[in-house]
Amino acid sequence: MAGPLALGLVLGLASLSYIMRATGALLPNLPDAVTARTGGLAPALLAALVAIQLTGPNGVIHLDVKVPAVLVAAVLAAFRAPFIVCVIAGALVAAFLRAIFHL
Amino acid sequence: MKDPSPAPGAGQGGVQTTMSGPVRRHLSYLMAGMRAPWSMRQILVAAAPIAIAVFVFGASFGVLAVAARLPAWSVVLMSMLVFAGSAQFAAIGVIAAGGSVLTAIFAGALLNLRFVATGIAVARSLPGGRLRRSLLAQLSIDESFAMSVRAGEPGRPDGKTLLVTGALLYIVWILGTLIGALLGPVLGDPKRLGLDAAFPAGFVALLWPMLSGHHAVRCAIGGAAVALVLAPFTPPGIPLAGAAVVGLWLAR
Numbered sequence: 001m002a003g004p005l006a007l008g009l010v011l012g013l014a015s016l017s018y019i020m021r022a023t024g025a026l027l028p029n030l031p032d033a034v035t036a037r038t039g040g041l042a043p044a045l046l047a048a049l050v051a052i053q054l055t056g057p058n059g060v061i062h063l064d065v066k067v068p069a070v071l072v073a074a075v076l077a078a079f080r081a082p083f084i085v086c087v088i089a090g091a092l093v094a095a096f097l098r099a100i101f102h103l
Numbered sequence: 104m105k106d107p108s109p110a111p112g113a114g115q116g117g118v119q120t121t122m123s124g125p126v127r128r129h130l131s132y133l134m135a136g137m138r139a140p141w142s143m144r145q146i147l148v149a150a151a152p153i154a155i156a157v158f159v160f161g162a163s164f165g166v167l168a169v170a171a172r173l174p175a176w177s178v179v180l181m182s183m184l185v186f187a188g189s190a191q192f193a194a195i196g197v198i199a200a201g202g203s204v205l206t207a208i209f210a211g212a213l214l215n216l217r218f219v220a221t222g223i224a225v226a227r228s229l230p231g232g233r234l235r236r237s238l239l240a241q242l243s244i245d246e247s248f249a250m251s252v253r254a255g256e257p258g259r260p261d262g263k264t265l266l267v268t269g270a271l272l273y274i275v276w277i278l279g280t281l282i283g284a285l286l287g288p289v290l291g292d293p294k295r296l297g298l299d300a301a302f303p304a305g306f307v308a309l310l311w312p313m314l315s316g317h318h319a320v321r322c323a324i325g326g327a328a329v330a331l332v333l334a335p336f337t338p339p340g341i342p343l344a345g346a347a348v349v350g351l352w353l354a355r
Contacts (some may be wrong), residue, residue, distance in 0.1 A: 001200065006177035009204045013194055016186035016212040022237035024222025037354045043319045044326025044350025045213045046310035048343055049193060051327040052334060053200060053303035059335035063296030067301045069255065073304035077311035083159045085186075090304020 064095040116204060141254045149253075150268045153246050157272050157309055158279040160188055164195070167281020167301060170293035171199035175284040182280035186273055189309050190214040196302040197343075206340035213347055214309075221248045228255065228262035242269025320355060325349040 001009075050070060057061030069090040076086045141149075151235050161182065168178040173195070185191050194211035198204075222240050225248065229236040243251075243265060251265035290296060326346035333342040 001172050001174070001177075003174055003177070005204055006173050007180075008126065009173075009194065009198070009207055010181045010184060010206040012204070013211045014183065016208065017175065017185050017187055017190060017215045017218070018241065020212070020215050020218045021222050021240045023219045024224070024226040025233055025236035035133060037351050040318065040322040040350035040352075040354025041213055041216055041347055042350075043310060043313045043323040045193075045343060046306050046313070046344045046354070047323035047327035048330035048346030049196060049306045050303050051330045052342055053196065053306065055331070055334050057201075059337075060329065061242065065290050065297070066303050069297065069300035069308050070303045073307045074311060075188055077308045080312075081308075082156060083308045084163065085304065086308030087163060087301050087305040090307075091297035091301040094300030095295065095299070098295065098297065099255065103256050 064099040068097060069094040140261065143267065146250070146254070146264050146267045147271070150250060151272055153250070153268070154271055154275045157188075157246065158275045161276045161279020162286070163301070164188065164191060164281035164283075165189060165280040167192075167199070167283075167293075167298055168195045168280075169284050170288030171195050173198065175287075178284045179277065179281050180278050183254065185211070186241070186276060187215050187218070188276070188279040189209075189245075192302070192305055192309075196306070199302060203296050203340060206343065209340065210343055213343075217241065223263055224248070225260050225262070227252060228265065230261050230262065239266060242266055242273060244272060247272055307320065320352045322350045325353050 014060055050060075054061055054070065072093045073086040073090040076089055081089075158273075164182070165175075165178055168181070169175055173181075178219060179192075181191055190211035193214050194207040197207040197210045202210075213266075214241050221243050225240060226236055226241055228251070229239045231239070247269035250268045251260035253263070254264035255261035256269065312325060314323060326349050329345040329349045330342035333345050
């Protein structure tokens with residue numbers, strides 16, 4: 001990625017994150033209805049990100065080593081493994097399957 | 104304690120009338136099932152294992168971001184300015200999958216929306232006027248917020264714990280990212296190491312603890328379904344935007 005584009009990514013994400021963290025101090029009273037609804041955003045977005053990561057270039061689900069990697073990560077997460085353990089286990093499963101089966 | 108309180112639950116009033124101020128305050132914490140405010144040492148001891156985990160997470164973020172072809176300097180700058188693992192992870196995941204910068208910012212920012220809620224929770228525990236509090240609130244991430252809630256009283260997170268833990272984790276997060284960004288190119292082909300699978304694995308790991316209550320499950324299923332329906336015939340970004348709308352819609 002070119003430098004200016006990467007800088008745009010960093011500054012764009014940083015300024016939005018700054019605003020979100022500052023909101024509480026700047027406007028102490030957001031209506032409960034607003035904060036309650038935003039609770040649905042993260043699960044919907046994360047599930048969508050998982051789904052999109054499992055699609056191929058044509059946008060259709062593509063069965064490869066990422067599927068077992070995600071399943072292993074999900075099982076570990078269900079047993080309350082720390083985030084980083086799930087990530088590394090997922091990567092190891094994918095690397096292992098690729099090395100063995102030349103996928 | 105030599106206080107001759109005869110039965111549990113019977114002594115609170117008596118203690119409060121006989122003890123001196125600080126002792127009484129300390130006892131009232133104990134009696135309410137709470138700890139006294141944490142000392143600096145207690146905070147650092149509790150934060151140390153978290154700091155190690157954050158360092159490892161920072162290093163893996165650095166490796167992944169460099170593998171997604173971001174310049175190393177921008178990866179470290181992102182950790183300095185954004186300081187939010189899941190949001191940075193999501194943004195890089197979008198870039199690694201070929202998405203645009205705007206989509207990446209959108210995905211990352213949506214994951215940070217929870218900081219509006221945590222910001223509201225910590226705002227009254229922080230010192231100073233609005234401007235100073237809004238700056239100090241930048242040190243809140245999931246881990247420092249959780250620690251401040253543990254150290255604080257119900258409904259009032261402990262400001263000192265938030266700031267000390269947040270500052271420690273901030274330094275460790277940047278150092279980890281730097282190490283990872285420098286180490287990344289040495290490691291070789293990201294696919295051979297399974298780094299492409301690290302993103303969906305990480306997203307599942309972030310998602311799982313959120314799936315308490317049927318509203319969250321409904322939002323997750325709805326979001327994934329809409330994204331999969333839109334993905335074959337819309338540009339990257341639209342499926343995520345659709346999932347966000349569904350999340351807001353199904354949230355209650």
